Amino acid sequence: MRQWSFHNPVALHFGAGVFDRVKEQIGQRQWLLVTHKDAPFAPMRDRLLGHVHPPLAIADAIMPNPSLAMLQHVCGLLQARAEGIDVIVALGGGSVMDTAKFLAAGHCDFRSVACYLDGQVALGGRALPVIAVPTTAGTGSELTKWATIWDPEQGRKLSLNRDDLYAEAAFIDPELTASLPWPLTLASGLDALSHALESLWNRNANPITRSFAIAAAGDVLAALTRLQVNLDDQDARSMLASGAMKAGLAFSNTQTALAHNISYPITLDYGVAHGIACSFCLPEVMAAAIGADDACDTALGSIFGALSQAPQALRRRLTDLGIAGDPAAFGIGGEAWRGIVADAFDGPRGRNFIGARDRFPDRSVA
Ligand SMILES: [Fe+2]
Numbered sequence: 455m456r457q458w459s460f461h462n463p464v465a466l467h468f469g470a471g472v473f474d475r476v477k478e479q480i481g482q483r484q485w486l487l488v489t490h491k492d493a494p495f496a497p498m499r500d501r502l503l504g505h506v507h508p509p510l511a512i513a514d515a516i517m518p519n520p521s522l523a524m525l526q527h528v529c530g531l532l533q534a535r536a537e538g539i540d541v542i543v544a545l546g547g548g549s550v551m552d553t554a555k556f557l558a559a560g561h562c563d564f565r566s567v568a569c570y571l572d573g574q575v576a577l578g579g580r581a582l583p584v585i586a587v588p589t590t591a592g593t594g595s596e597l598t599k600w601a602t603i604w605d606p607e608q609g610r611k612l613s614l615n616r617d618d619l620y621a622e623a624a625f626i627d628p629e630l631t632a633s634l635p636w637p638l639t640l641a642s643g644l645d646a647l648s649h650a651l652e653s654l655w656n657r658n659a660n661p662i663t664r665s666f667a668i669a670a671a672g673d674v675l676a677a678l679t680r681l682q683v684n685l686d687d688q689d690a691r692s693m694l695a696s697g698a699m700k701a702g703l704a705f706s707n708t709q710t711a712l713a714h715n716i717s718y719p720i721t722l723d724y725g726v727a728h729g730i731a732c733s734f735c736l737p738e739v740m741a742a743a744i745g746a747d748d749a750c751d752t753a754l755g756s757i758f759g760a761l762s763q764a765p766q767a768l769r770r771r772l773t774d775l776g777i778a779g780d781p782a783a784f785g786i787g788g789e790a791w792r793g794i795v796a797d798a799f800d801g802p803r804g805r806n807f808i809g810a811r812d813r814f815p816d817r818s819v820a
Contacts (some may be wrong), residue, residue, distance in 0.1 A: 529564035536562035548593030592642025594702030617691035641729030655743035673697025742809035
């Protein structure tokens with residue numbers, strides 16, 4: 455039997471009301487709050503600020519898909535107070551988490567992390583600790599040690615990947631997602647589904663990641679089906695948060711694979727939300743994965759039924775959720791699509807993929 459290991463050092467707190475325990479985690483430390491400025495975040499922000507000593511600073515000029523330009527702006531605003539920060543609290547979705555990790559890595563100094571990402575210099579010292587409080591169910595960033603940073607000016611997607619960027623604690627409170635509108639619920643939920651499946655058709659998969667991934671995919675699909683008809687179904691909200699957490703634990707150890715590598719240019723060049731960009735072609739990626747590894751096949755069969763029809767079964771689920779399967783629906787022409795897929799197989803995440811290029815279908819699985 456092949457040797458394997460599983461590692462995740464994040465202290466994980468899950469359930470309705472755990473948000474109120476963030477206070478104990480902060481303790482007497484001087485803290486920086488990273489969050490969104492938008493109105494839906496106001497009640498959560500007020501609830502946190504209402505019972506914890508005031509933060510040293512608040513960084514809330516956070517935009518989706520954090521870019522180097524946005525991070526430079528945020529670091530500039532924090533410069534005067536950066537020295538005294540002991541811990542960062544990230545309250546938000548994936549963009550807030552990734553921004554918090556960038557700030558943590560360089561102690562709010564933009565230049566040091568930007569030069570590190572360019573491969574010019576090492577990053578000295580240990581990152582600031584982060585307390586992660588996700589307000590969406592999907593990104594999994596609260597359980598991983600990496601952050602995605604975008605450089606649209608140069609058409610680059612950059613990755614921070616350091617052991618000291620695991621959060622010291624994550625507080626996953628499904629009640630924080632209670633008022634999330636359907637498009638965001640769907641996109642973040644499908645991101646979690648992608649994390650689960652990408653950790654299955656992955657060279658780094660092991661029995662623990664597989665069991666988390668199978669449970670995650672089941673939770674996410676069931677929860678999205680319920681939330682599509684009733685967005686106020688709090689049990690389904692909790693199931694979705696649980697699924698996203700399990701997917702996070704799975705892919706924190708395997709990384710993602712081909713579908714994520716396909717998604718990056720689609721987000722960068724076509725403006726498609728990450729959760730949609732990495733999920734609309736999952737049936738094609740699955741078709742290319744089936745037959746490559748017995749354990750992966752067994753896992754996919756346990757989620758989607760007979761393997762011969764599993765990609766079609768997933769396509770039907772995605773169609774029912776309103777997700778188009780044809781790249782043309784996102785403005786991607788045939789030649790561009792073939793180029794994106796070919797590049798993705800050679801990309802860093804694509805190399806995690808167990809499937810074969812010649813089994814990737816030419817047309818969308820219908
Ligand atoms: Fe993702």
